[in-house]
Amino acid sequence: MxxxxxxxxxxxxxxxxxxxxxxxxxxxxxxxxxxxxxxxxxxxxxxxxxxxxxxxxxxxxxxxxxxxxxxxxxxxxxxxxxxxxxxxxxxxxxxxxxxxxxxxxxxxxxxxxxxxxxxxxxxxxxxxxxxxxxxxxxxxxxxxxxxxxxxxxxxxxxxxxxxxxxxxxxxxxxxxxxxxxxxxxxxxxxxxxxxxGKGIFMMGWKQVTSNMEGGKMLSTMTMEANSEESAETESSSLLPEHLLFKREVRGALIDxxxxxxxxxxxxxxxxxxxAALSPADKDCHAFFQDWLPSVAGRPSLSAL
Incomplete structure (x- = not known):
């Protein structure tokens, strides 16, 4: 500079x-x-x-x-x-x-x-x-x-x-x-x-009956401004072909x-x-170094 x-x-x-x-x-x-x-x-x-x-x-x-x-x-x-x-x-x-x-x-x-x-x-x-x-x-x-x-x-x-x-x-x-x-x-x-580290929240899913359940709109679902469309969206969420699920925290894995x-x-x-690269642990690399050559000698699924 x-x-x-x-x-x-x-x-x-x-x-x-x-x-x-x-x-x-x-x-x-x-x-x-x-x-x-x-x-x-x-x-x-x-x-x-x-x-x-x-x-x-x-x-x-x-x-x-x-x-x-x-x-x-x-x-x-x-x-x-x-x-x-x-x-x-x-x-x-x-x-x-x-x-x-x-x-x-x-x-x-x-x-x-x-x-x-x-x-x-x-x-x-x-x-x-x-x-x-x-x-x-x-x-x-x-x-x-x-x-x-x-x-x-x-x-x-x-x-x-x-x-x-x-x-x-x-x-x-x-x-x-x-x-x-x-x-x-x-x-x-x-x-x-x-x-x-390797810490992470352990996430699960809970079925909900409305995309407003829990006080927050699900990020993948959109409520229309029109009230009739909103009602239709909520009622259709009860149909078997239109199930709604929401993430929830069920614990944590702490380092x-x-x-x-x-x-x-x-x-x-x-x-x-x-960095951008995410290399695997050395023991994983060692495992696959021995494992990969053996793959070529195995029958394919189509041959079974």
Whole structure:
């Protein structure tokens, strides 16, 4: 970077452009008066869409007023938003750093695979740009909206340090960072370098009789505004050929090892380097190394 150059940061998320986590992050970055800030985020909530992209149809982008930033709300996924934001089709300048978040809820362990927040950062990594995903471990009854501001401020030193390394051309290009902030972010214990664990919520399914059951509309179902159509939708849900099912949490698999979720619960700001590749454990590779040559000598199903 040239002397006097103002770095550009692109901010995205999966909770939507109006989410308090994104707004707090943008305010914190803008308040430093050190960066050119772009925002390209979904126009509605896109949580748990993983790394889905829009392929067959165009996406729309609408200019949104956010103080200190040039912002657009996009009809696509978090990965779409990052891809569009760094393409120079929307912004004339390609960002030096992509920051995705701040997500409402942690993204540790296997949840990283589901996360649209992490995907927003991963998409930048796919395109050779430094990136960070940020999540706050929101807990109902304990957390409040001001915690997003504290979380954003706690991440500013990391953002600044990354851009310093980028300027010096010393930042590693084979990973991106996933950051999780503890619930009691005001009293966090500092940064902790961690590795991705295997923790996950164990999910099940429950049959429901209405797509409004549980007080929330199922994301895969749509209630029409017309009351007659709404009534028809609900009554048809009782028919055998139109069954409705809703996910529910039935437990959790928690890591005992020194991983991201463990240290997050201990009050640390966890910093986990990630990559796009997901190599299997060594013992799995060893098993298939012996197993695969034997497959060729086995009869095919059609020969049985």
């Amino acid at each position: 040239e002397r006097g150059y103002v770095p550009t940061i692109l901010v995205t998320n999966d909770d939507g452009i109006d989410a308090p986590g994104l707004r707090a992050l943008v305010r914190a970055i803008v308040s430093t008066d050190r960066y050119n800030v772009q925002v390209c985020a979904p126009d509605s909530e896109k949580s748990a869409v993983s790394h889905g992209i829009t392929w067959r149809h165009p996406v729309s982008a609408k200019r949104i007023d956010i103080d200190g930033a040039t912002a657009f709300a996009v009809s696509g996924t978090p990965a779409d938003c990052t891809s569009l934001g760094i393409s120079q089709a929307l912004f004339p300048i390609i960002a030096d750093l992509v920051v995705s978040g701040i997500n409402m809820g942690s993204n540790c362990g296997y949840h990283i695979v589901y996360s649209g927040t992490v995907a927003g950062a991963r998409e930048a990594f796919f395109n050779g740009l430094p990136s960070v995903s940020i999540s706050y471990d929101w807990v109902g009854g304990k957390s409040n909206i001001n915690d997003y501001t504290l979380a954003a401020e706690a991440c500013l030193p990391i953002i600044s340090a990354i851009l310093a390394e980028v300027r010096n051309q010393t930042y590693p290009q084979r990973c991106f960072l996933n950051i999780d902030l503890p619930t009691d972010v005001a009293n966090h214990k500092g940064y902790k370098l961690t590795k991705q 005992d090892d020194d991983t991201d979720h463990k240290f997050l619960l201990e009050g640390y700001i966890t910093v986990t380097p990630l």
